[in-house]
Amino acid sequence: MSKFWSPIVSRLKPYVPGEQPSMANLVKLNTNESPYGPSEKALEAIRAAASDDMRLYPDPVALGLRQAIGERCGVSADEVFVGNGSDEVLAHAFAALLKHDQPLLYPDISYSFYPTYAGLFGIHAVEVPLNDAFRIDIADYRRPAGAIILPNPNAPTGIGMPLAEIERLVAEHPDQPVVIDEAYIDFGGESAVALVPKYENLLVVQTFSKSRALAGLRVGFAIGQRPLIEALERVKDSFNSYPLGRAAQAGAIAAIRDTDWFEEARGKIIATRAELIRELEMRGFEVLPSQANFVFARHPDHAGQTLAAKLRERAVIVRHFAKPRIEDFLRITIGTDAECARLITALDEIV
Ligand SMILES: *Cc1c(COP(=O)(O)O)cnc(C)c1O
DSSP states (O other): OOTTSOHHHHHOOOOOOOOOOOOTTOEEESSOOOSSOOOHHHHHHHHHHOSGGGGSOOOTTOHHHHHHHHHHHTSOGGGEEEESSHHHHHHHHHHHHSOOSSOEEEESSSOTHHHHHHHHTTOOEEEEOOOTTSOOOGGGGOSOOSEEEEESSOTTTOOOOOHHHHHHHHHHOTTSOEEEEOTTGGGTOOOGGGGTTTOTTEEEEEESSSTTSOTTTOOEEEEEOHHHHHHHHHHHTTTOSOOSOHHHHHHHHHHHHOHHHHHHHHHHHHHHHHHHHHHHHHTTOEEOOOOSSEEEEEBTTBOHHHHHHHHHHTTEEEBOOOOTTTTTEEEEEOOOHHHHHHHHHHHHHHO
16 A cells, blocks of 8 residues: 555455466476467567568557468457457457446456456446356346456356357347357357357457467457447557457467467367376266366365465476365366376375
8 A cells, every 4th residue: 555546446355367487397387377388370570560660560450460360260350359469359249348337247267367357447247146056147137237248268167158048048038248258269169259249249368379379479350340349449448458469469370370289289288188187087076067278176174275385396287276166176277287297296295
C-alpha cells in the first residue's frame, strides 16, 4: 500500500501466474507449456525478422497474420482480432463486451484471470458452480446475464463440452455476448469457430501459447462477426496500437501455416496424456477426463498440497490451487514421455 496508489490499485487482486523457477534438472509441469520446441519454420521467421527493419513500427493491424489465421480457420481477416497473448485479447473482451448492467457469468472453478479482469474493469460477476462431476451444466446459465465467458475445455479441470452444448448455450443467450476461451481446444475438443457465421453474439478466443508451443512469443487471437471484432479494435486502439511486434507477427504467421509440426506435436501430447492417465489411475488417482494438455487428478489418501510439496522436493513442479472443492487436485501438464516417467517415479516414492 502506498499513498500514491489510485483507489482501484489498492483493491486489485492480481492474477498469480505459475512460477518459472530456475532449478537444475527440473521437470516443469505447472504452466501448461509445450514440452516440445516450436515449429522450426516459426523460429526461422523470427530470426529473419531480427533485421534493420526493427527500427520501424510493426503493422498496427497485423494484416498478414490475420489473413493467415483467417485462412486456417475459414473466416475472413476482418473477423480476426490479434493481441499480445490471448490474455490481452481476453482483457479487451472484458472491457469491450462483458460489462453490462446484468452480471457477467463464468464457472466458479475456471481460469483465475476472469475474476481479476472483472475486478480491474469493475464488472459485476456471478460465479456459476460446476456440477458434482466438475462439469459445466448450461442449464445453470439460464438466469439473468449481461454476458458469459467460459473456457472450453475448462481449466483447470481439462473437461471439454461437446459443440452441440456450446451451440445451445450461445443460442439460448441471443442478446448477450458469449466468449468461448479455447486455449486448449487443439488437444481433442471441437472448436466453436464453426458457429461464428451463424451467431452474432459468439466470440472465440485462441492462443499460440499451448498447442503452437509459443508461450514466449505472446500471440493470441479472437474470431467473431464484425461488430464484436470492431469492439475489440476500438479498445485496442485506445490502449496500445502496436501490441504485436515484428518478430511476433512473422513467427505466428509461419507457425499457423506449419500444419505438419502442429499435427505431430499435438498427436504426441494426446498419446502421452493417455499413457499418463493410465499410470496415474493404476496408482489410485482419480483423473478427470481431459481434452487438454494437462490432467487434473487427486489421490484419495493424500492431500493435494502435501503431494505438490513432496513432488517439488524431487524437482517435479505441478500446479496446486488452495481452493474449496479442488484443494486435493493437482494440475499436471503433459510433458515429454521422459518427464512423465520422472513424475511417476517420484509419485511411487511418495504414495
Ligand atoms: C493459458 C491460458 C490463456 C492465455 O494464454 P496466453 O499465453 O495469454 O495466450 C487463456 N485462457 C486459458 C484458460 C489459459 O489456460
